[in-house]
Amino acid sequence: MKKIGRNDPCWCGSGKKYKVCHEAFDNKILRFKDAGHIVPTHEIIKTKAQIAGIRESGKVNVAILNEVAARIKPGMTTQEIDDIVAAETKKYGAIAAPLNYEGFPKSVCTSINSQVCHGIPSEEDVLEEGDIVNVDVSTIYKGYYSDSSRMFCIGNVCDEWRRLVDVTKESIQIGLNEVKPWGFLGDMGEAIHTFIKAHGYTVVQDIGGHGVGLEFHEDPFVSYVTKRGTEMLMVPGMVFTIEPMVNMGTDEIFVDEDNDWTVYTDDNMPSAQWEVTVAVTEDGYEVLAW
Numbered sequence: 001m002k003k004i005g006r007n008d009p010c011w012c013g014s015g016k017k018y019k020v021c022h023e024a025f026d027n028k029i030l031r032f033k034d035a036g037h038i039v040p041t042h043e044i045i046k047t048k049a050q051i052a053g054i055r056e057s058g059k060v061n062v063a064i065l066n067e068v069a070a071r072i073k074p075g076m077t078t079q080e081i082d083d084i085v086a087a088e089t090k091k092y093g094a095i096a097a098p099l100n101y102e103g104f105p106k107s108v109c110t111s112i113n114s115q116v117c118h119g120i121p122s123e124e125d126v127l128e129e130g131d132i133v134n135v136d137v138s139t140i141y142k143g144y145y146s147d148s149s150r151m152f153c154i155g156n157v158c159d160e161w162r163r164l165v166d167v168t169k170e171s172i173q174i175g176l177n178e179v180k181p182w183g184f185l186g187d188m189g190e191a192i193h194t195f196i197k198a199h200g201y202t203v204v205q206d207i208g209g210h211g212v213g214l215e216f217h218e219d220p221f222v223s224y225v226t227k228r229g230t231e232m233l234m235v236p237g238m239v240f241t242i243e244p245m246v247n248m249g250t251d252e253i254f255v256d257e258d259n260d261w262t263v264y265t266d267d268n269m270p271s272a273q274w275e276v277t278v279a280v281t282e283d284g285y286e287v288l289a290w
């Protein structure tokens with residue numbers, strides 16, 4: 001952390017002097033660092049004004065997903081979902097973060113059944129009765145990023161697959177319960193992993209969540225196969241996603257060589273994912289998008 005005078009304005013933007021604002025907070029973080037923990041830099045910690053901006057972005061993000069939820073149905077193509085997301089995003093004066101992100105060609109990710117994530121909407125992909133699909137919406141509103149995703153069961157889905165979807169959703173709350181200041185991201189990761197394993201499923205290791213807010217993908221990387229007391233210290237003002245990818249079978253995955261994006265399970269078994277954007281508050285957490 002860069003040196004700042006005790007009488008200088010605080011880095012958090014409060015306008016108060018550093019010594020009466022975040023000095024004690026920074027010293028507390030330094031004690032964790034000295035004890036060998038990974039700690040957040042100031043760039044990772046959002047100001048109140050930035051969190052307010054991400055909160056507004058999150059409201060738009062959720063409204064877009066609600067519109068998808070109202071209209072998704074059997075027989076619809078994933079391109080139609082992309083059209084809904086593009087139109088709704090425009091309606092709110094927002095920008096779809098995925099479009100052209102590192103060459104991604106569409107406004108939303110739609111991942112069906114054994115697709116783990118980063119499915120590309122297409123006229124060819126028709127949602128069929130019994131499918132499970134993840135719709136992952138990432139929104140830029142007034143410069144602030146929010147990111148959330150839901151699973152949708154298309155028509156009648158068999159009990160086994162529905163259970164995968166439900167357990168994955170439940171795991172988000174299990175993770176959220178661990179989000180509090182002066183805990184560790186690993187507490188959240190271990191809680192989710194333990195819960196998922198107890199249901200006989202696996203968690204994808206190499207892809208996970210991320211800091212979010214001022215950019216689409218910020219530090220830290222957020223894993224769900226980590227151990228309690230490890231990974232980055234959580235402090236008020238951090239904003240990140242919880243988005244475990246849960247597989248019914250193996251946790252092994254591969255990337256589609258034709259488009260270099262879409263991730264599949266190795267064994268062709270289904271995969272589910274829910275995603276929230278969450279802020280660490282003074283006494284716990286606030287969900288900014290789901």
Ligand code: MF3
Nearest residue numbers: 098101104109118136138147
């Ligand atoms: N929305 C994904 C996430 O949760 C990222 C997708 S990158 C994209 O982090 F380019 F495929 F959109």
Ligand code: CO
Nearest residue numbers: 147209241243
């Ligand atoms: Co994300």
